[in-house]
Amino acid sequence: MNKFNIDTIKNLIKSNFYLTIxxxxxxxxxxxxxxxxxxxTRYLDPKSPNILDIGGHRGESIKNFLKFKPxxxxxxxxxxxxxxxxxxxxxxxxxxxxxxxxAASLKKVLTLQIPKVKFYKFTALSSTSKxxxxxxxxxxFQFIGKKIEFISxxxxxxxxxxxxxxxxxxxxxxxxxxxxxxxxxxxxxxxxRPVLIIEFNRFFYKEINAFLTDIxxxxxxxxxxxxxxxxxxxxFCNYCRT
Numbered sequence: 001m002n003k004f005n006i007d008t009i010k011n012l013i014k015s016n017f018y019l020t021i022x023x024x025x026x027x028x029x030x031x032x033x034x035x036x037x038x039x040x041t042r043y044l045d046p047k048s049p050n051i052l053d054i055g056g057h058r059g060e061s062i063k064n065f066l067k068f069k070p071x072x073x074x075x076x077x078x079x080x081x082x083x084x085x086x087x088x089x090x091x092x093x094x095x096x097x098x099x100x101x102x103a104a105s106l107k108k109v110l111t112l113q114i115p116k117v118k119f120y121k122f123t124a125l126s127s128t129s130k131x132x133x134x135x136x137x138x139x140x141f142q143f144i145g146k147k148i149e150f151i152s153x154x155x156x157x158x159x160x161x162x163x164x165x166x167x168x169x170x171x172x173x174x175x176x177x178x179x180x181x182x183x184x185x186x187x188x189x190x191x192x193r194p195v196l197i198i199e200f201n202r203f204f205y206k207e208i209n210a211f212l213t214d215i216x217x218x219x220x221x222x223x224x225x226x227x228x229x230x231x232x233x234x235x236f237c238n239y240c241r242t
Contacts, residue, residue, distance in 0.1 A: 040169070049073070051074045053172070053173060055077070059076070062074055073096040075102070075165060077099075077104050078099065080123060081101050103148075104159070110155055111152050113129070114126045114151040115137055115150060128174075132176030162219070176204075178204065178208060182198075186215070189212075196217065
């Protein structure tokens with residue numbers, strides 16, 4: 001399916017509440033997604049890489065990592081207690097998967113905000129920042145308006161450095177708090193030099209890019225089949241307008 005068709009389908013889904021929840025639910029239970037980034041796992045040197053999955057949601061990331069590296073050891077960090085328990089049950093037969101019901105952060109205690117529109121909880125857009133959740137919902141979905149409610153959970157924070165892991169890859173998708181996660185992982189990043197898959201954040205991309213550049217990282221967009229595109233500052237600005 002080419003990019004035009006994918007974008008057309010995405011826009012159609014986002015224009016209608018019921019299409020959105022059907023799509024969100026299907027993607028959640030199937031683990032299917034539009035992203036190519038998980039294929040990066042295929043190119044990791046170790047046969048059994050160590051992976052930190054920060055923002056585990058319903059276990060979609062784990063499923064995609066295992067697709068390319070079945071013997072991977074994965075620590076998944078998910079702040080939503082219901083979803084953390086679901087991931088544990090889903091992968092309970094795999095002793096190489098560990099699930100922590102925590103929020104990766106410099107803070108000791110955080111409040112997880114789960115957006116709810118009508119009867120449906122958009123767990124994939126949950127964040128410890130209510131403002132960022134509200135902005136993302138209204139930015140991406142045409143039907144939202146002022147119909148958002150929030151379900152809140154207090155959750156313990158944990159620094160990535162406190163895990164004492166040596167990851168080959170870290171995936172971070174925390175709906176706007178990616179920079180806080182990175183700052184909690186500074187020693188891990190410097191010592192292990194893991195590959196990073198980071199959800200783009202239009203508010204903090206400059207800070208994130210500068211932070212990672214200072215410790216020797218370079219930004220790339222993964223295309224497919226091992227192809228990379230080097231990203232410069234102007235490229236990030238273009239993404240902000242989408």
